[in-house]
Amino acid sequence: MAEQYDDTNRGAAFTPFPTQSLILQGKMNVEGQDRKICLIKDETKDGRKIVEIYEKMAVMFENDKDGNEKRPDFSGPMQNNDNLKVSGWRREKDGKPYISLSVGDKQGAAPQQQSTLPDDSIPF
Numbered sequence: 001m002a003e004q005y006d007d008t009n010r011g012a013a014f015t016p017f018p019t020q021s022l023i024l025q026g027k028m029n030v031e032g033q034d035r036k037i038c039l040i041k042d043e044t045k046d047g048r049k050i051v052e053i054y055e056k057m058a059v060m061f062e063n064d065k066d067g068n069e070k071r072p073d074f075s076g077p078m079q080n081n082d083n084l085k086v087s088g089w090r091r092e093k094d095g096k097p098y099i100s101l102s103v104g105d106k107q108g109a110a111p112q113q114q115s116t117l118p119d120d121s122i123p124f
Contacts, residue, residue: 009103013088015096019043023051058086078103 025038036056043049060074072087085106088099 011101011103012091012098013101014098016040017042028053060086060088072102074099077106082106 020040020042023039023041025036027034028037029035038054038056040052040054041049042052056079058076058078060076062074063072065071065073073090074088075085078084078086083106084103087102087104091098091100
């Protein structure tokens with residue numbers, strides 16, 4: 001039987017699909033808790049128009065790599081968990097940019113990965 005990939009505390013962010021666009025941002029109160037949100041206009045596979053609501057879960061700041069290319073390009077605290085941080089590395093696959101993400105202990109270092117994208121490849 002093939003070994004199953006464990007993607008716990010890992011993720012990736014890619015260029016949006018052509019049907020997706022950020023339309024609004026703001027906050028919404030849910031059961032007494034203010035939450036920062038953004039609304040993404042999209043459509044289903046059958047062409048039905050939808051608006052997806054996304055909640056902020058972390059913030060990442062650009063890092064000074066100090067000559068260490070294995071250091072994350074971005075890192076920052078997770079919302080609602082003082083013990084966790086998120087780290088991101090610029091990557092490329094098949095000529096398309098993305099950011100590889102890892103969640104780890106705020107006190108310890110996140111797993112190190114190699115950056116392969118030039119600084120101007122990610123539009124922020």
